[in-house]
């Protein structure tokens with residue numbers, strides 16, 4: 572592995588999912604649902620496959636039906652108007668969208684300010700682009716992890732090119748408030764920064780106010796690349812359909828990179844996701860309601876087992892503090908947990924540059940059937 576990537580070995584998700592399989596544990600580590608997305612959308616994929624739609628290379632930017640559906644979704648949900656031809660790009664999941672955006676927009680040596688803890692592919696993608704990551708740490712405050720706006724401002728220097736934002740936030744479950752997003756937007760405008768915002772959990776915000784897309788804030792539309800994913804919104808993580816929306820210049824740049832990473836991907840699935848994005852509001856409401864119920868089941872179970880629980884406002888993850896259990900090293904705790912309790916979780920330290928700061932935190936995914944969550948909680952209580 573070259574020097575840029577030497578610090579990145581196997582991702583924690585692969586390591587922990589393998590551990591779940593080899594020990595027969597309940598896997599609350601890697602975030603994937605144990606129930607597939609809607610039957611009618613799976614049928615739509617089968618129809619596309621049978622009818623010979625998407626079995627050969629689809630168009631580079633994505634099929635027109637899907638780009639139109641993405642634009643319609645952004646308009647219907649957020650009042651954001653994007654031209655499907657010049658302002659929308661289909662990617663191989665959000666993962667490629669993140670990598671292609673950073674490779675397209677960051678010059679070697681540029682600083683990229685990212686919230687810490689950060690989703691692990693951010694650090695690797697910044698490194699691939701030759702950028703320098705500058706973490707701004709979210710810290711526990713009255714039951715959730717919050718952004719210190721002064722720290723954020725102080726992190727921006729003359730070498731900062733880009734802010735990499737994630738809301739709802741993996742792994743903390745924090746949803747940035749309107750005031751926090753306003754401050755981020757003001758800073759981006761004042762310092763003339765580009766913004767890449769990972770909003771793959773946009774449909775998993777549990778209070779009724781719903782998701783606030785950063786691109787909708789004043790001055791942001793022209794400087795923001797927004798990222799979404801059918802894996803998260805429709806529970807098809809294996810299909811690898813993601814997307815980017817943004818101004819024509821930014822989307823053209825991301826597309827220039829994407830064509831040499833994968834060129835195209837997910838042919839027949841693109842047709843199915845186009846149909847999924849047009850599902851009635853009832854689908855999205857039910858998805859959110861059922862995930863909120865599961866959040867509550869797992870949050871109560873973890874509390875009863877002695878964890879300090881940071882009840883998430885969004886995503887399908889719960890971050891906990893293990894210190895009330897007399898533990899302080901999340902890595903050691905997660906490596907021992909399959910033997911102790913038959914449950915797999917993720918040590919948040921892998922999402923930190925400052926591993927010490929992340930050490931006592933452990934993440935559990937709740938995108939699982941209720942009986943699975945109850946069984947996991949039972950096992951944890953008994954350990």
Ligand code: PMP
Nearest residue numbers: 664665666690741771800802813
């Ligand atoms: N961003 C975040 C914050 C995520 O949690 C994930 C998936 N775990 C991704 C991006 C990747 O999404 P995809 O599976 O669409 O590549």
Ligand code: GLN
Nearest residue numbers: 584585600601602603741
């Ligand atoms: N995004 C998922 C998580 O945070 C995992 C995705 C992956 O395995 N790369 O758990």
